Amino acid sequence: MAGKWMAAVADSSSGMERPTAESWVPVSVPGRPLELLEGDFDIDHLLENPILYRTTIGAPQVDTAERTRFAFHGAHGLTRAWINGTEHELEESPSYFEPTRLEFDADEEVELRLEFDPTRSPGGVFGAEQVPASHSLPGLWWGADLEVRPATFIRRIRANPRVDLDDGTAEIEVELEVDIGPDDPLDDSITLSLRPEGFRGGGSMDRVAVSGAPGTTQTVSTTLEVRDPKLWWPRGYGSQHRYTVRVKLGADSTEQAVGLRQVDWVDDELHVNGERVRARGLTRLPGTDPADDVDWALEANANLLRVRGHVPRPELYRACDEAGILLWQELPISGATFDAEQARPLLESVLAHYGSHPSLGLMGVQNESTDPFEKPLGSGRLARAGFRWRAWRASCDDHDAQTVSANVPDDLVAIPVTGAPGLGAMASTLSPGWQYLEAADIDWLLERYPHLGSLVGAFGAASISGDVDPASVPGVDSAVFNHRISDGDSSLALQARILETVADGLRRRSSSILVASSLRDVAPGGGTGIVAHDGEPKPAFEALKAVYELVTVLFESRPAAGTTVSLVVVNDTDNPLEVPVRWQAGTADDEVTIAVDSHGRAGAGTAAIPADADAITVALETPTGPLERKIHL
DSSP states (O other): OOSOOEEEEOSBOOTTSOOBOSOOEEOOSSSOOGGGGGTTOOHHHHTTSOEEEEEEEOOOOOOTTSEEEEEEEEEETEEEEEETTEEEOOOOOSSTTSOEEEEEOOSSOEEEEEEEOTTSOOOTTTTSTTSOGGGGOOEEEEEEEEEEEOSSEEEEEEEEEEEETTTTEEEEEEEEEEEOOSSSOEEEEEEEEEEEESSOOOOEEEEEEEEEOTTOEEEEEEEEEESSOOOBOOTTTSOBOEEEEEEEETTEEEEEEEOOOOEEEETTEEEETTEEOOEEEEEEOSSSOHHHHHHHHHHTTOOEEEEOSSOOOHHHHHHHHHHTOEEEEEOSOOSSOOOHHHHHHHHHHHHHHHTTOTTEEEEEEEEOSOOTTOSOOOSSHHHHHHHHHHHHHOOOOOHHHHHHHTTSOTTSEEEEEEEOTTSOOSEEEOOBTTTBSOGGGHHHHHHHOGGGGTEEEEEOOOEEOTTOOGGGSTTOOHHHHHHHOSSHHHHHHHHHHHHHHHHHHHHHTTOSEEEESOSBOSSTTEESOSBOTTSOBOHHHHHHHHHTSSEEEEESSOOOTTOEEEEEEEEOSSSOEEEEEEEEETTEEEEEEEEEOTTEEEEEEEEEOOTTOOEEEEEEEETTEEEEEEEEO
16 A cells, blocks of 8 residues: 555553644654654663554545445554544554455545554464564554445455365365445345366356345355365475366456365375375474575475464465465463363464465464473483473373364374473474584484474574674573573584484474474574574575485484494485485495385485594485585594
């Protein structure tokens, strides 16, 4: 929406009075009002006092029969609105990821003023230590639009694809919400069409009757049959077929993209469309550009993003639909307290808003209810005993999370709880080499607790830049950091080594889902990301990228000078392969050709590393080209 936006901290806000402010500053929309921090206010003041936005637009050029609405996207904390000094009622929106709309008469220049309540928490990771406090500032996070619609229009379309893998059929359940204009009753038909996008396939059409009195909202539904259905697949497993559902009522029309897929969790393995899928993932935190995040994920050979503790902009879903990246969406709820009555409407809103996207594959309900390993553990036999003791004593009441997860549709994987060892969580968060033990202890960990390796929701470590104070960096636990590292520069190498070693172990043991934490730093100075806040990849990026290749070579243990290490070739493609493998360490080298089944693992011999070698390099030919892994000893 064109126009200059200004923001201010309110001087007063009480009852029906319009709040006032003395000092206004220009702000960017979409975005958060960070410009207010450049003045006399600190973040604590902004998070405690109402924030105002204002803008002025010329009189919209619309027909008298048309209806004009503002649509506010990502409008966290929006509570009141005034147009030309008169307060207008906002449409109720259950959460920031649902658009908030304001209808008005467009017959003159419009001065719009909005009031935001910063004490309303967006939930999830917002307000927690994982992201900067400024991320919780209210505002028009995702922008604002001016919408012009006919007197009677389609307010909402919800398309739910359903796939029957046994008989090869598919259908799309369509629910429509129609807003009938204030002057005339409605007695008409809605035309629906389904067409494939970018491929040859069967379309379909349908009509459904709708009627109602003036000023009412009517809901109608129908089911579209999909002829010769083409499925959507994760990257590396097939094409990303998608369809468009188009709906027309009189002069109004709207459309929604959909995809056909079935996601299941069977015998501790992820299946998409009935086929086993190995998911190599990264955690995505808020505050970064969705398109950039998808590009980085693809570059890192990931095919899954875990959207931790927030609901992202629609652009992330659209980009993942196109790229073939599965999304593990979490409800914006975190911490030990879990309110099922709060969670149920949030789940319904997420599904209503994003449920038609084929990239949505998993729904997380409760995350990190408690952490029995908050105090770091060292390494060795005593540390292992301490780990076992803490895991044995840990517990989690997951009754409410289980109850809410029962409402997740059957075509998605429901993950009631994600948490540390000992909590009985379906998805585990692992931290060897960082919070406890050493990274190489991933093998001991999975031998003693095999169930922890099937679905890994997080593993990793943090790093910082130079002499930055780790306590000042969001997402970095300074106690853990100082326990492991003496200076910031060495943290980059340690982060890479931990991620590489743990990912090696998880892939060797055929983890169905493994998610490294995280994709990008959310603030300058460092964090758990493999990409820095400024967009520069860290050493951990290349290390994880090599382990995440569909076809790669893994080490049975961390290579060291003067030792012998076994090599393993992993093939997560649909085809059996013969792979030439070459290694070199100092003056020693060897080459073998290994046959490995589809979705299989095969030993590639051993590498005897000389005592004076400073690195080992392993190279192999893959279907997509040569791959080289170099480990400094």
